Structures are given as C-alpha cells and as structure tokens.
Amino acid sequence: MISKGADANMTWEPGRAAGDPPATSRRRDPEDERGSTRRGAAWPRGLAMTAVRIAFLSILIGHPSVPGFAAEFLLPEDGTIVGEVRAITVESDATLYDIARHYDLGFEEITRSNPDVNVWVPGRGRRIIVPTEFILPPRPWTGIVINLSARRLYYFPKPPRGQKGTVFTFPIGIGRLDWPTPLGNTRIIDKIRNPSWVVPRNILKEHELMGNPLPPVVPPGPNNPMGLLALETGFPEVFIHGTNEPWGVGGLVSHGCIHLYPEDAEAIFDKVSTGTPVRIIDQPELVGERNGVLFLAAFGFSDPTDDPALAANRAVAAVVGYLGDRTAAIDWNRVISTAQLATTVLTPINLSTFDFWELASDIPVQPYTAPAYGADANAAAPPGAQ
Numbered sequence: 001m002i003s004k005g006a007d008a009n010m011t012w013e014p015g016r017a018a019g020d021p022p023a024t025s026r027r028r029d030p031e032d033e034r035g036s037t038r039r040g041a042a043w044p045r046g047l048a049m050t051a052v053r054i055a056f057l058s059i060l061i062g063h064p065s066v067p068g069f070a071a072e073f074l075l076p077e078d079g080t081i082v083g084e085v086r087a088i089t090v091e092s093d094a095t096l097y098d099i100a101r102h103y104d105l106g107f108e109e110i111t112r113s114n115p116d117v118n119v120w121v122p123g124r125g126r127r128i129i130v131p132t133e134f135i136l137p138p139r140p141w142t143g144i145v146i147n148l149s150a151r152r153l154y155y156f157p158k159p160p161r162g163q164k165g166t167v168f169t170f171p172i173g174i175g176r177l178d179w180p181t182p183l184g185n186t187r188i189i190d191k192i193r194n195p196s197w198v199v200p201r202n203i204l205k206e207h208e209l210m211g212n213p214l215p216p217v218v219p220p221g222p223n224n225p226m227g228l229l230a231l232e233t234g235f236p237e238v239f240i241h242g243t244n245e246p247w248g249v250g251g252l253v254s255h256g257c258i259h260l261y262p263e264d265a266e267a268i269f270d271k272v273s274t275g276t277p278v279r280i281i282d283q284p285e286l287v288g289e290r291n292g293v294l295f296l297a298a299f300g301f302s303d304p305t306d307d308p309a310l311a312a313n314r315a316v317a318a319v320v321g322y323l324g325d326r327t328a329a330i331d332w333n334r335v336i337s338t339a340q341l342a343t344t345v346l347t348p349i350n351l352s353t354f355d356f357w358e359l360a361s362d363i364p365v366q367p368y369t370a371p372a373y374g375a376d377a378n379a380a381a382p383p384g385a386q
Contacts, residue, residue, distance in 0.1 A: 071104055071267055075141065075156075075165040080288040081295060082167060083133040085345060087360070088368040090122045097247055098372045101261060103130050106151045106171035106250020112344045128368070129360060131345045134169055135288030135297045141167065143277035144188070144240070146258060148174050148181055149284040149299040151250050153240070153258065155268060168268060173249045173259030177303060181256050181280060186234035188276040191269065194220035195230045200237060203255055226257075227380040229265040233278050240278075241265060244380040252302070263382040285315040285339055287322035288346065294319070294328060296335060296349045300342035308340040315339035319349065 073082035088099070096119045100110035111119060113131045122128065134152070137145045141156040155168040175181035197218040207214045218224050227242020240258040242265035243249070249261050260268070284301045287294060298315055300306050315335050329351040338347045347356050377383045 071170060071264070072166050072168050075136075075167055076290070079290045080136045081133065081290040081346065082136060082169075085133045085356075085363065086130045087363040087365045088128050088130055089365055090124055090126045090128060091367045091369045092124075092371050094122070094368065094370060094372050095120050096122055096128070098370070099128060099130070099368060100171075100250070101246065101373060101377075102368075102370055103132055104171060104261070104264065105131065106173070107247070108151060108250045109171065109344045112342065115343075127365065129345060129363075133346050135286040135295065135346065136167065137281065137283070137286070141165070143279065144272070146172065146181075146278070146280045147286075148183075148280065148282040148302045150286070150297070151299070153260070153268075155272065157271060168271070170260055170264040170268065171249050173243065173251055173253040174302065175254050175256040176252045179255040180302075181254070181258065182235045182238060183280050183282055184235075186278045186280075188231050188240075188272055188274050188278060189234050190232040191272070191274060192230045192232065193269075194228055195224065195226045195239075195241070196220055197224055197226045200255075222379045222381055224380055227260075227262055227265055229269040231269070231272060240268075242380055245378060247378055261382075262380055266382055283318075284311065284342075285318040287318050287349075289322075293353060294322070294330070294349050295346040296338050297344065297346050298339045298342050299344060306342075311339040311342065312336040 076082060090099070094102075096110050096114065096117060097107055099105075099122075100107050103110075107119075109131055110128075111117075113129045114122075117126060117128065137147050137150075137154055141154075142158075143156060145154045145156070146152070147154075151172055151174060153170045153172050155170075157166065157168070159165045199214050199216055199218060204214055204216065218226075220228070223244050225244055226239065227244060230239045230241035232239050235256075238256050238258075240260065242262040243259040245253070246259075246261050249259055253259060282302055284299050284306070286297045286299075288297065289295070296315060296319070298311065300311060312335075315338065316332065319330060319335055331349055331351045331353070334347065334355060335349050338349070345356050348354065373383055
C-alpha cells in the first residue's frame with residue numbers, strides 16, 4: 001500500500017478538473033522551482049518560490065475567515081480543521097505552562113511544539129510556536145467527544161435552526177496508566193456545583209501507603225481535587241471536572257476522570273445538559289484536510305512507552321483509512337517521521353507541499369507580554385477569582 005500510494009503519478013486534488021494545473025496554494029510545483037510556470041511565463045526562481053511559500057503559508061495558518069484563538073470555532077464547511085497555528089515572542093517572565101494555559105493548551109501540546117525551549121525559563125525574546133490549530137475527531141460531531149491521545153475534549157452543541165454549527169475544544173488531563181480513563185459511549189447523567197469528593201476506598205488506601213492520607217470525604221472548596229464544577233458521566237466514578245492542580249492539564253494525572261482548567265470547566269458547565277452524549281476514543285494519529293491539503297497530527301499513544309515503529313504503522317493506516325477510495329500523492333517519509341516524532345503541530349503530508357518547519361519562520365510573530373499566572377493560580381478557582 002505504501003509503494004502504491006507513494007507513486008508520484010497518483011495525484012488527488014478535490015475540485016480540480018482533469019488536466020487542469022494544480023493550484024500553487026496547494027502544491028509546490030517542480031516547474032516553478034525551475035523558474036517557469038506551466039503556462040510558460042518565465043519567473044525568476046526566487047520570486048516563484050516566494051509566491052508558492054506565501055500561498056501555502058496561508059493554508060498552514062488558516063484562512064482569514066478563521067477566527068483567532070478562541071474556545072469556540074465555526075465548523076468548517078469544507079475540511080476537518082479549525083483554528084490556526086501562531087507564533088509569539090516571550091516578552092515577560094511567563095513559563096511555557098503559563099503560555100499554554102493562556103492559549104488554552106495542555107502542557108504536552110506546548111512542549112512538544114517547542115522541544116528545545118526551557119519549560120520554566122523560555123527567555124525574553126524567545127520565539128514560541130503556539131499550536132492552536134486542531135483536527136476535529138472522526139464524525140459524528142455531536143455532544144462531547146474526547147480523544148485521550150490528543151488530551152483534548154470537543155463539545156459540539158446542537159445549533160439553533162438556520163445557524164451554522166460550532167465546536168468548543170479544551171485541553172484535558174486524563175487517567176494515569178494504572179487508572180486509565182475508560183473508552184466507549186456514555187452520557188452526562190448529572191451536573192454538580194461545588195462537589196464533595198467521596199474518595200473511593202482504593203484511592204484512600206493508595207494515599208495512605210504514600211503517607212499522604214485523605215479524609216473519606218473532601219468537602220467543597222479551593223483544595224478539592226474535583227474543582228468547583230463537575231459533570232458526571234455514566235461510567236462509574238468518572239467525571240468531567242475542574243481541578244485544584246490545573247498545571248497537570250495535558251498529562252496523565254487522574255484516577256480516570258477528565259480534568260479541565262477551572263476556567264474551562266466554568267465555560268462548558270452551563271452549556272452542557274444532562275443526557276448529552278459522551279464518546280471517548282483514543283486515536284493517536286489523526287488525518288485532516290484544509291483547502292485540499294491533507295495534514296497529519298501525531299500525538300503518540302496515551303501510553304508514553306509507545307513504540308515509534310507502531311506509531312508509524314498506525315499513521316500510514318490512518319492516512320489510508322481517511323482517503324478511502326480516493327487517491328493522493330502522499331509523502332510517506334514525512335508521514336512516518338511525523339508519527340515517530342509525535343509532534344503536536346499539524347504537518348502537511350501531500351507530496352511537494354512544504355514541511356511545517358520549513359515555513360515556521362515565516363509565521364507572523366506577536367509579542368507575548370502577559371505575566372506569569374503565579375502560584376495562586378494553581379487552585380480550583382479560575383485565575384482572578386481566588
């Protein structure tokens with residue numbers, strides 16, 4: 001299957017009639033690289049390549065109609081990608097954890113996108129990639145969908161009649177390897193403000209053995225591990241809730257529950273009603289599409305001991321499964337290398353497209369001047385509400 005798909009003669013470009021030249025916004029044309037277009041007009045090679053880079057960059061960072069960062073996005077009419085990647089320069093004492101929270105990312109999303117940056121002291125003037133561009137999970141796009149490997153929750157509310165659909169997406173913390181979050185379908189069965197945590201016996205025993213005993217019931221308040229708001233699912237003792245340790249969002253930190261930043265728990269709580277369907281999946285590699293270009297997101301399996309070779313095989317299968325009966329000229333080497341790196345930025349995988357890192361330096365940069373959240377923000381209340 002790989003050798004067949006890698007055949008450069010097998011091309012796929014939606015919306016293009018047979019025989020029409022590929023749009024430069026979707027492909028890096030080899031004839032352009034030789035200094036001429038297919039229409040025969042001579043371009044200086046440098047100018048031609050600059051035009052192609054600019055056109056493809058517009059796809060990489062999103063169409064102007066795509067909003068800047070927000071928890072809510074309009075569902076795409078064509079494709080499966082929302083948001084846009086961005087770049088900042090650090091102009092404050094913020095850590096990568098602070099930057100991740102500011103842009104509603106988990107810590108793995110920000111650190112994997114910036115592997116050479118010091119987590120605690122990025123350094124003033126340091127350039128940071130902010131991966132606020134997301135491939136939506138496989139359909140159906142209804143209710144709450146949670147992808148454990150992506151460490152991300154998606155909420156698809158039912159749109160009012162005559163209005164376009166939207167999606168809310170939030171980073172999450174998930175179950176530890178020895179306390180995994182269950183997979184499958186369930187529903188929201190209750191909504192609880194200021195929950196008390198009735199500690200399960202096995203967790204009481206675990207904390208006792210660690211020398212950190214817990215009371216049988218943890219009362220509501222800023223030190224409650226369930227935060228201030230909780231959505232109870234139909235899975236036994238599995239809640240979607242805030243947390244008193246928000247810096248753990250993005251990791252394997254819970255006893256099976258789904259952890260949200262306190263401000264995200266506040267954002268979603270009133271929007272979700274009891275009976276809302278919940279689907280929990282674990283798909284480490286996702287293929288998405290924007291403007292005719294295919295992208296791969298490779299998060300790595302929720303188990304951090306995942307084998308890179310298995311990841312590569314899964315990524316190839318994900319691409320083949322996404323294409324179905326369609327054909328495309330795929331850069332399989334890039335698919336494999338992206339899967340093995342498990343980077344969280346979306347990587348274009350069509351042949352003759354630019355790799356993300358080839359264009360990363362061209363992404364417009366904005367200064368990041370927000371200060372560090374501070375120790376007081378590591379609590380169950382949203383920042384500023386303590």
